[in-house]
Amino acid sequence: MPYLKQDTTRLQTELQTLIAQQAPLNAQLATQQQAVTAAQAQRTNAANAVAQAQMRVSPLQAAAAAADAHVAEVELELQDASEPPQGIPPASWRVRLTALRRKLAQAKAAATAAHAKVAEAQQGVTQAQAQVQAADRQVAAAAAAVQATQAAITALQARQRDVQQQLAVLDRWEADIARDPLTRPSLEQTAAELSAEVAKLEDAHLAARFELEDAVALLASLTARRDEVTAKLNAVVAQLPEAQAQQAAAQQALAAADAEIATHLQDGP
Numbered sequence: 001m002p003y004l005k006q007d008t009t010r011l012q013t014e015l016q017t018l019i020a021q022q023a024p025l026n027a028q029l030a031t032q033q034q035a036v037t038a039a040q041a042q043r044t045n046a047a048n049a050v051a052q053a054q055m056r057v058s059p060l061q062a063a064a065a066a067a068d069a070h071v072a073e074v075e076l077e078l079q080d081a082s083e084p085p086q087g088i089p090p091a092s093w094r095v096r097l098t099a100l101r102r103k104l105a106q107a108k109a110a111a112t113a114a115h116a117k118v119a120e121a122q123q124g125v126t127q128a129q130a131q132v133q134a135a136d137r138q139v140a141a142a143a144a145a146v147q148a149t150q151a152a153i154t155a156l157q158a159r160q161r162d163v164q165q166q167l168a169v170l171d172r173w174e175a176d177i178a179r180d181p182l183t184r185p186s187l188e189q190t191a192a193e194l195s196a197e198v199a200k201l202e203d204a205h206l207a208a209r210f211e212l213e214d215a216v217a218l219l220a221s222l223t224a225r226r227d228e229v230t231a232k233l234n235a236v237v238a239q240l241p242e243a244q245a246q247q248a249a250a251q252q253a254l255a256a257a258d259a260e261i262a263t264h265l266q267d268g269p
Contacts, residue, residue, distance in 0.1 A: 008171075008174075011163050011167050014163055015163045018159055018163065019160065021156060022153065022160075028149055032142060032146045035142045036142040039138040046128060046132040049128040050129055050131075053124040057125060060118045060121050064111065064114035064115050067107070067111035067114040068111050070107045071107045081100055082097075
């Protein structure tokens with residue numbers, strides 16, 4: 001039967017196309033899986049960097065606290081030495097006071113430097129955490145790409161199995177039709193299956209016809225809407241020069257009014 005041969009040729013062509021499409025998908029999947037592995041390794045490295053950066057913070061905070069305590073001690077010493085004790089020559093007291101002030105300045109500078117190191121270390125933690133988040137996004141994107149490719153391969157393989165099953169049915173039909181001597185039960189089964197296939201094709205054809213009619217109606221509606229909008233747009237474009245002229249005249253009038261007001265202000269009441 002010509003229909004069976006045409007359908008067999010169509011399905012064989014589709015099957016060859018599906019088989020050809022699977023090879024690049026397999027290669028793409030392998031590349032994407034490698035990308036997932038690389039992204040996971042980067043994520044691990046970034047997490048290790050966070051841990052190392054966090055380990056640096058605590059000792060630096062302790063050093064900053066010690067520097068602040070030293071500043072407090074020197075300030076207390078300076079406060080106690082704010083007035084010369086009895087029995088101490090004023091010159092010696094001033095030397096002592098100057099030394100304490102220098103010591104306090106040095107302690108404050110050391111404390112400032114210690115806090116700067118803490119801030120730098122905390123910034124390093126923040127940057128490392130940002131790298132972890134970026135690595136997480138990269139891992140998620142790579143994993144999503146793998147899942148999408150796997151889904152495409154699964155769908156492709158399912159369609160291949162479906163096409164192969166349809167080819168097997170067509171081969172059986174042709175064998176039953178060409179069998180000599182003919183077997184009535186087999187022919188009746190084949191006829192029933194062919195009738196069902198014809199009914200399915202007729203339903204598909206009817207659905208496609210209805211979809212075409214809906215598409216034609218939608219196209220006509222969109223075309224009418226386009227023509228309506230185009231007409232309104234043309235009307236607006238036609239009025240645009242006049243509106244621009246009115247705007248220019250209004251700007252000139254405003255400039256003249258500003259000049260007149262300025263003149264009145266200069267002349268006074």
